[in-house]
Structures are given as structure tokens and as C-alpha cells.
Amino acid sequence: MTKQLKIILSLVLLAVIIVGGYFVTTNKSEVESSDEKKIGFIYIGPPGDHGWTYMHDQARQFMEKELGSSISTTYIEGVPENADAVRAIRKLAESGHDLIFTTSFNYMDQTLEVAKEFPDVKFEHATGFKRTDNVSTYAARFYEGRTVIGHIAGKMTKSNTIGYIASFPIPEVIRGINAFYLAASKVNPDVKIKIIWAYTWYDPGKEADAANTLINQGADIIVQHTDTFAPCQAAEKAGVLAFGQASNQEEFCPNAHMTAIEDIWGDYYTARAKAIVEGNWTSTDTWGGMDTGMVKMSPYNEKILSPELIAEAKALEESIKDGSTHSFAGPIYNQAGELVVAEGSVADDGMLAGMMFYVQGIEDQVPQ
Numbered sequence: 001m002t003k004q005l006k007i008i009l010s011l012v013l014l015a016v017i018i019v020g021g022y023f024v025t026t027n028k029s030e031v032e033s034s035d036e037k038k039i040g041f042i043y044i045g046p047p048g049d050h051g052w053t054y055m056h057d058q059a060r061q062f063m064e065k066e067l068g069s070s071i072s073t074t075y076i077e078g079v080p081e082n083a084d085a086v087r088a089i090r091k092l093a094e095s096g097h098d099l100i101f102t103t104s105f106n107y108m109d110q111t112l113e114v115a116k117e118f119p120d121v122k123f124e125h126a127t128g129f130k131r132t133d134n135v136s137t138y139a140a141r142f143y144e145g146r147t148v149i150g151h152i153a154g155k156m157t158k159s160n161t162i163g164y165i166a167s168f169p170i171p172e173v174i175r176g177i178n179a180f181y182l183a184a185s186k187v188n189p190d191v192k193i194k195i196i197w198a199y200t201w202y203d204p205g206k207e208a209d210a211a212n213t214l215i216n217q218g219a220d221i222i223v224q225h226t227d228t229f230a231p232c233q234a235a236e237k238a239g240v241l242a243f244g245q246a247s248n249q250e251e252f253c254p255n256a257h258m259t260a261i262e263d264i265w266g267d268y269y270t271a272r273a274k275a276i277v278e279g280n281w282t283s284t285d286t287w288g289g290m291d292t293g294m295v296k297m298s299p300y301n302e303k304i305l306s307p308e309l310i311a312e313a314k315a316l317e318e319s320i321k322d323g324s325t326h327s328f329a330g331p332i333y334n335q336a337g338e339l340v341v342a343e344g345s346v347a348d349d350g351m352l353a354g355m356m357f358y359v360q361g362i363e364d365q366v367p368q
Contacts (some may be wrong), residue, residue, distance in 0.1 A: 009264050031134075035042035037099065037276050038061070041075035042085065042094035044104040044227070046201035047273065051227040051246040052201065053077065055263045056103045056126075063273055077326060081106030086113055093118040099276045101269070102126065105170055106199065111135060122281050122365070124272055127172055131283050142172070143179035143287030144320050145261030147327040148297055148313055149243045150183030151257055155222050156241060156311055157184075163214025164195045164206060165207060165224040165231055169367045173225050175355045179327040180223060181362055183191060195364045204230035206334045215240055224257075233256055241304065248298035258305055259313070260298040267293065287349065291321045333360040 047057035058071055074097065079088045085107050092100050093114055099116065102111045108128040113182055115123045115135045129256040136168045153162050166173050175196065184191045194217055196210040198229075207226045211234035214222060222235040222242040232253035235242035242253060244260025268286065277280040288294030297317060300310040319325035328347035333358045334340050341347050347355075 015184060036069065036107060037071045037075045037271050037273065038095075038097040039071050039276070040100040041073065041095040041106060042079050042088055042100065042102045042104075043075055043077040044079065044081065044107075046077050047075075049202060049228050050249060050252070051229065051244075052263070053103070053227065056101075060268045063269040066266075066276065067273055071273055072197060079107075081110075082094075083110075083241070085110040086349075087268050089114040089123075090117070093121045097121065099124065099281070100280055105172060106168070122276060129285075131285060133283055136272070136283045136285065138286040138288075139172070140263055140265075140294040142261055142263070142286060142295060143175045143327050144289050145295050146176045146180040147183040147320065147325070148316050149259065149270070150180040150224065150259065151187055151316055152305065152309060152313055153223065153243075154184035154186070154188035155189060156258070156305075157188065157221050159218050159220040160188065160190045160192060161165035161213065162191060162193045162221045162223060163217070163219030163220040164193050165195050165210045165214070165222070165226055166195055166197060167201050167226050169197065169356075171353060171355045174358070174366060175352055176225055178355065178359045178360070182327065182332070182359060187360055193223075193364075198226055198244045199225065202227045204228045208234045211235060211242075212238070222317055229253065244298060245277050250298065250301060254300050254301075255303070256299055259300050262296045262298055264296055264367060289320070293322075334358070334364075335360055335362065 032161045033266050047053055074092060077089045081104060089100060089102060089110060099122045103126045105127045106315050108125055108130055111123050111125045112130055112135060115132060119134055123135045125135060128137045133139050142194055158179050159279040161319045164177060181193055194214055196214060198206050198210050200206055207228055208230040211222050211231040215238045220240045223232050224231045224245050229249040232242040232244055236253035236256040241258055242256045244257050246263045246335055248260050248262060250257040281362040300313060326346040328341060330341035331339060331343040332341035356366060
């Protein structure tokens, strides 16, 4: 084999085309093997959001390195959670993809619709709960990280008012708000949280506006369940504190960013794609947490946090990993004062997966 041919065989071609207004990016070798499996991804935002989509794309790249020439990957970015998602998912299925990851909660019904049309294609839906023979679901226990940042926030707030930017009123987000508040109020019974619903996952301008509104209402710490670093930057400009979302965002707001909850998908994506390559993929439901490495905390900002508080946070992480601490350990009451988790018990996964109520002490109401 000539040197030139070796270079051609190892060359990675980045092909970018526009389909229906979306960017479709394919990474593949110029000489495709008949055994190569095609893996597709549907993204809610751009890989450059340095948050949710960024971490999914980092995992995609990790998977490519781990599995090498046995796979090629494609992703479509900026796909809305509506009928457009059906067209985007179908585009990947029609073009011969063997496995398709749909990486946002509200792609759930669209994923099922296309999966029914293509029974030989396998699908993986992030944070959903509906499965079929060719549709798996997967999620991470982000609420465990919110227990850690709640503990920190309860200790760090001076105004006792914490601003929380929420995306959509779905169990994942409600669960996170509750976990955060339970941890914060445990160390600071006077803490209050103000919640703004952004009704978007990715909108830097809207996220920054929400942060500024909360800061004007007296919040001295900003928490978010949206996808960009805009809230943290707004906090930095206002001289208050914040937590990053999905990835380490300290570089964008070094004087506000205390830590972040990181979403680690690489091992999962690699295992599921490898199952396609080896022909043993089955429909499963996966919900990983700190103990499996799907959730981890970014480095704690030593410029802001005391050594004592950092040690507490790390100890809390370890206790969550070994099971001695549970984010929803009883007694827990709902806003009506009804006992929902008894003392000595913990909320089971059924309750957590369908959580659509606030715990006692949160003064806002869950949007209907």
C-alpha cells in the first residue's frame, strides 16, 4: 500500500450539508467498509453551546475514538421539539443509520413515530420514559448534583434568596428544583428560591434576561436548568454567584462559577454503539448517577469557596456515590403538608420519574 493511499484511507471527511434548514454533519472515512455501522444524533442546540448539546457531542467524539473504523457518525443540530423533529429523525433513518440518539426530552413521541416506521433501526431517547422493542431510554440522575449545589448555595447565600431558571415543567426539572431546595434548606432553613420558567432549553438572550430579573429581585446566587452559560455570565456581570450547567463553564464566568453538574455520556454511547456493531443491542432503560460516572461535579472554585465547604461538598459526593445519602430521604412533605416520603424511607424511582409536585417550603406553584 502506498503512503498516499494510506493517507487517503485514514483521512476523515467532514461533510456539512443543509437539510430542511438544519445543519447535518457527517464524520466518515473516505473508503467505507460494508461492516461500518452508521450512528446518528439529533441535537436540540448547537455543539458550541458549552452546555447540554456540547456534552452530548463530546461523548459522540469519544465514542468515535473508542470504536474507530467500525462506525461513522452524523448529527443534526438545532432541531425543534415539534413536527420538525420527525422529519429530522426520519432523514437519518432513511439514510441508512443503524442507531439514532435523540437527545432531548420532548423528542419522545417523534422518536416513537419514526421508530414505528423503521423497525430495523434502533433508537435511544434521552431522558424519556416510553420504550418499544427498538427504542431504549437513558438518563442521568442530575438531581444528585443538585443536592451538592443546593448544599453549597445554602451555605453561600447572604440574601437568603436564590434564583432558579427552569426550562420546562417536566419531572426532570421539577425533581431538580426539589433536590436543590431540600439540600439548601437543610443547611439554611431561611433560604427561599425564586423560579422563572424560560420555556426553552437553548436561548442565551432569554436565559440572561431571566438571570437579570432574578438578580433584581434580590437573588445573590443563580441556578439554571437551561443549556448555555449566559446565566453564569449575567451573574458575573452583576457581581453575584452561579453554578454552571451540564459542563464546566468556569472559563466564561470565573468569578461567579462555583462548580457545575457535568453530564458524562461517553461510556454509555460507546457501549450502545458497540452493541450495534456486535449485533446484541436490546431495548433497555438506563438511569445512571454519580456512582456510575454519568454525573460528576466540576472542580470547586477555590477563589470563591472555603476549603471547609469544598471538603463538605466532596464528602457529600462520596456519600451519594456509596448510597449513604439519598437526595430524597424522608421525611418529605409536599406543599399541601402531606407526607410523601416517610422517615427512614427514600423516594423510589417511580415517584422520582413522575415527580410533578413541589416539596414543602417552595412558595411558587408548578405551572399547569
